[in-house]
Amino acid sequence: MNRHKLLSITISLGKYHEFVSRIVSIAELRQSAYVCVSNVHMCIEAYYNPIFANIVNSADIITPDGLPLVKSLKWLYGIEQDRVSGPDLMPSLLESASIKKLNVFFYGATEEVLLDLVSFCSYRYPSLNIVGAISPPFRNLTDIEIHEHINNINNVETNILFVALGCPKQEKWMSAMKGKINAVMLGVGGAFPMLVGKEKRAPLWMQKYMLEWFYRLMQDPKRLFKRYFITNTAFIFLIVKEKILIKFR
Template identity: 50%
Template sequence: MFKTIHQVPVLPPATGQHDELKQSPERKVAISLGLTSLSYNAFIQTVISAARQRKSAYGCFANVHMVVEAVKDANFANAVNSSTWVTPDGVPLLWTLRAFYGLRQDRITGLDVLPALLEEAARNQLSVYFYGSTPSILEQCRVFCAERHPTLTIAGMYSPPFRALSREEEEQAIANINASGASIVFVSLGCPKQEKWMAAVSQQISAVLLGIGGALPVLVGAQKRAPRWMQRSGLEWFYRLVQEPRRLISRYVTTNSLFVYYFLKGFYYHRVRHQV
């Protein structure tokens, strides 16, 4: 049986993190994930503050797919809800917060945060590391950063194989990141792999890890992002569907249908049942 809305645990950041990170902002449970209550600008500054101190922390950008995945997979839900920050990437999650709690929350997406943090990292002389994606996209990213952010220090880049890493390979990857001196690590392994990886290794890495999914190809221009009006209307998923129909049609039909069901169930619990 799927978890009910009120049974989803929202865990504090793991022990060993800085006191400021332990005292993280309030979270509101949106179906299966506890979303961090922060404005967009506050989130950027909070990440930069943690990065300056090279504190072990990690952040997830939640969308409809992640919410549904967390309902079905308790390990994934734990990985996301144990993170330092979980921000609403998808517009339907903003609708959920408003419907459940009457809360108006800024949208904080990996696509928007990535370029903003690259600029802030350059300005604050913080080095960054890119973990994931493909060698081709990483090389395009290197060129992009050199042109757009010439003072930014790229501490390292690594595109791991698609197979599971051996224990020795995993330990070497962690050692390389730490030795690089990076303050921020952009993790582009895709959901749910990147969230589980960050949860597993965060306490071993002295840096802020951020799971940005497929933001790198958009950043470098290899893929296009939906027009602003589609972003604001919660139709970004439809734009991606048109671009990759064969790969996404089955997932979107199933995931979106389940999300609507969970949303209605949660709305009844938060608003209707509590008013009876």
């Protein structure tokens, strides 16, 4: 897939269905690969951290998750791009995996969320092959634990590994696992609890007007206020700056 740079990351370009098809193709071959689902937070993290930017840009696919990224590609470069968000992409891939008999594995979140997720997916996609789920501890893993997790994932011939560790932890983890885990890894952030209904997603009208961040902020203001205030402000400033630089080039 072609890419285009937006601030610090190179976004993969294409129609929504092309992203799904490409990921499924990689999964069928059990290639070791990873997909970053990029939003404003990831974009700003990468802008101020060159090491993290390299991790993101080394991904096999970088989807434009947030509408601000999609709108920025249009405003700055005239590129018409579909939004490819984690909460949308995950159900599409689960449906494709169910049809194509691909093995899926869930990694991250809490035991409670994983139990609900497996139960939901078993009901929603009765033909889906769920071959495992791991809720890693909220600390640095030992070398033994790391190898156990790798073996658990590989031994059941996983095709698609959904990773929900949060940004930037999940991107760093997937990068470290490339070449070790024989599956396509997708960093889907908070998609697990959203899929099972533990967290509500913003209404479509709020998504349309790029207010999804505000909806999430109202649900968890203590945790998200600083993040959204800093990252959203920085993103707007940098995008306007880039527009001015383009104008005078």
